[in-house]
Amino acid sequence: MQRMRTEKMRSLTITLLLFVASLIAGETAIAQMKLNGAGATFPYVIYSKWFDLYSKKAGVEFNYQSIGSGGGIKQVTEGTVDFGASDAFLSEDQLKAIKDKQGTDIIHIPTVMGAVVISYNLPAAGKDLRISPDVLAGIYLGQITNWNDAKIAAINPGKSLPDQSIIVAHRSDGSGTTNIFTDYLVKVSKTWAVNIGKGTSVNWPVGLGGKGNEGVAGLIKQSEGALGYVELAYAVQNGLPYALLQNKEGNFVEATFDGVSAAASGAARNMPGDLRVMITDAPGKDSYPICGFTWLLISKNMKDKAKAKEIKEFLKWAMTDGQSYAKDLYYAPLPETVAKLCLKKIDLIETN
Amino acid sequence: MAHSASDIAAPVAQGSGGEAKMASPPGVFLRSQKRKSVNLGDTIFQSSTTFFAFLVFVLVFLMAYEMYRGSVPSIEKFGWSFLTREIWDPVQDEYGALVFIFGTVVSSIVALTFALPLSIGVAVFLSELAPGWIEKPMSFLIELLAAIPSIVYGLWGVFVLVPWLRVSVEPVLSRNLKFLPFFTGPSYGFGMLAAGIILAIMVLPIITSISRDVLKAIPTAQREAALALGATRWETTRIVLSDAKSGLLGATLLGLGRAVGETMAVTMVIGNRPEISASLLAPGYTMASVIANEFTEATSDMYVSSLIEIALILFVLTVLLNAAARLIVWSVTKKFKNA
Numbered sequence: 001m002q003r004m005r006t007e008k009m010r011s012l013t014i015t016l017l018l019f020v021a022s023l024i025a026g027e028t029a030i031a032q033m034k035l036n037g038a039g040a041t042f043p044y045v046i047y048s049k050w051f052d053l054y055s056k057k058a059g060v061e062f063n064y065q066s067i068g069s070g071g072g073i074k075q076v077t078e079g080t081v082d083f084g085a086s087d088a089f090l091s092e093d094q095l096k097a098i099k100d101k102q103g104t105d106i107i108h109i110p111t112v113m114g115a116v117v118i119s120y121n122l123p124a125a126g127k128d129l130r131i132s133p134d135v136l137a138g139i140y141l142g143q144i145t146n147w148n149d150a151k152i153a154a155i156n157p158g159k160s161l162p163d164q165s166i167i168v169a170h171r172s173d174g175s176g177t178t179n180i181f182t183d184y185l186v187k188v189s190k191t192w193a194v195n196i197g198k199g200t201s202v203n204w205p206v207g208l209g210g211k212g213n214e215g216v217a218g219l220i221k222q223s224e225g226a227l228g229y230v231e232l233a234y235a236v237q238n239g240l241p242y243a244l245l246q247n248k249e250g251n252f253v254e255a256t257f258d259g260v261s262a263a264a265s266g267a268a269r270n271m272p273g274d275l276r277v278m279i280t281d282a283p284g285k286d287s288y289p290i291c292g293f294t295w296l297l298i299s300k301n302m303k304d305k306a307k308a309k310e311i312k313e314f315l316k317w318a319m320t321d322g323q324s325y326a327k328d329l330y331y332a333p334l335p336e337t338v339a340k341l342c343l344k345k346i347d348l349i350e351t352n
Numbered sequence: 353m354a355h356s357a358s359d360i361a362a363p364v365a366q367g368s369g370g371e372a373k374m375a376s377p378p379g380v381f382l383r384s385q386k387r388k389s390v391n392l393g394d395t396i397f398q399s400s401t402t403f404f405a406f407l408v409f410v411l412v413f414l415m416a417y418e419m420y421r422g423s424v425p426s427i428e429k430f431g432w433s434f435l436t437r438e439i440w441d442p443v444q445d446e447y448g449a450l451v452f453i454f455g456t457v458v459s460s461i462v463a464l465t466f467a468l469p470l471s472i473g474v475a476v477f478l479s480e481l482a483p484g485w486i487e488k489p490m491s492f493l494i495e496l497l498a499a500i501p502s503i504v505y506g507l508w509g510v511f512v513l514v515p516w517l518r519v520s521v522e523p524v525l526s527r528n529l530k531f532l533p534f535f536t537g538p539s540y541g542f543g544m545l546a547a548g549i550i551l552a553i554m555v556l557p558i559i560t561s562i563s564r565d566v567l568k569a570i571p572t573a574q575r576e577a578a579l580a581l582g583a584t585r586w587e588t589t590r591i592v593l594s595d596a597k598s599g600l601l602g603a604t605l606l607g608l609g610r611a612v613g614e615t616m617a618v619t620m621v622i623g624n625r626p627e628i629s630a631s632l633l634a635p636g637y638t639m640a641s642v643i644a645n646e647f648t649e650a651t652s653d654m655y656v657s658s659l660i661e662i663a664l665i666l667f668v669l670t671v672l673l674n675a676a677a678r679l680i681v682w683s684v685t686k687k688f689k690n691a
Contacts, residue, residue, distance in 0.1 A: 041648075067648060068647075068648030068649045069648075069649055069651070070647075070648055070649045070650045070651045070656075071648060073651055088651070094651075165538060167538075167540065172619070172624030172641075172645045173644075173645040173646060173648065173649065174442075174645070174646045174647075174648060174649025174650055175649055176649070196443065197443035197444070198443065199442050199443045200442070200649040200650075200651065201442045201645075201646050201649065201650075202441070202442060202443050203439070203440060203441035203442070203443065203444075203626075204625070207625070208540060208542055208623040208624065208625060208635050209623065209624030209625060209635075209637075209645070210624070211619050211620065211624070211644075211645055215620070218510055219542065222510070222514060222515055222518070222541065223518070223540065223541065
């Protein structure tokens, strides 16, 4: 019995030693550079594609946690990640907070673009319903409540619009999609700008909230007479019908990747130097009005210069070769003019 | 528990001692005899398990403390009025918890209204009436309900319950019960009623199984005495039920605790609208839902802090409910054990 016990003890000790040894070995095996990032969920699909391709190419390992833009900004502020990602650019206050804590400026690099479409469930009206900024704001403010409203009829000649109340759907979770959508409403409606404002979550005057794109799509699909906003990528993948939106020039445009890129080119002409810009309601006859960038947040003066060098290389790749993967994954690629501005920005990252 | 453990441990220790005696010289045996009184293994075992047990307490206190710390900015800004403010506006950075407290309380009450009669009925059947071959599989099935992940309930709610409510139930309710404020407004399907029904199904297994245990704890002598006095089956059951009153209340409170904290399934069907409405057909919002929905993208400090304060309120509420429930269940089972 005692011998058995000592044998057990011995085997236990050996197992423990092996375990410890494997831990140490594991530590030393990671000689490869590892870059940690956290933030937005919207660009997660293309980021993971990029990280995968790039790590095979350059031997750099990425660890990206899609915990949401809020979390990403927080982690950048605390300095716990090498880069952050956000669907909304940082405010002056947030930039100052990072400067105070980490002693570095933050560079915003737009990576890809997304668009928001207005999806609806109104079998009587069929496809290609037209919506103007006025009507959209009216619906979301609760001023237009029925599909047979004269304002909707005026821009949809020849369509049969039933006497049916409009069920408004919006995102219940905080999201970059909501940020883009409300940014647009602020630009096109004074009432909205004064009473509601923009943000990742707002105090909606009317409507039902659904969690995530799938939640809003579920609300729309299930309720006849419903109208809501979802990401273009989600609507395309799931075959949701969506409305033609009237842009700044007065044209009714369909949401396409080209329309989004057109909006970005339109906005690029007077892009601010730090690339912090919302491109909703952009000029240009083909521009789709509700779209926006998603950004990577990079420290201008990183403590670890070797990492800074790797990030720089990666970003350059993402702005050039990386862009070709965007469309397949339902993101709009950056127009060349914007990509060039980004490359110039990337050069500002200090490497020594 | 400690008692039975030492009962089991004793013969094992003796057995190994006996074997040691046969295999080794007397000196070794004596040493091991001596060691047995302050067995190192036992000491380590006891102190480590004690440590783990206390760790749980520490964990709970740490959680409460961390939540308090996180909500300090919001507590300082809004004070007690946070509990009574109806506004929730992330753009203006103005927050209040009232609509969410209302949503949580109302959806839970609706849930209990449905679940309570059903659960008690099932529990009475299982403990008083059902023959053994029905009772076992049925108890198993009911407890199985508790094992279904809440997201599955949520999906079922979105795809089955909500359309059914919108098309078949809510129009009928609003047509026939128009005079009640609870059934007015358009039928969305999504709303307080849907949330209440989903929650009812989710709390059903908890209330049922605890109620069954409480009823079973009532001595058979009570029933025999009642029957001997000529009481019918129904009358006997009534006596048993009245004996078990406080235990059943405890079971209900435990179910309520579950309903209050439930997040995913409720978020999917409640409509997520921060608004107080008397109508059950109207959408609402609960404390757990707003945290799950908005925490990831909450960027301003006050926003995060307010969400954490809501978590703190929810935490306090569930702790209080569970403590009350445990105390009641405990007191009733103790009463009958002593009797």
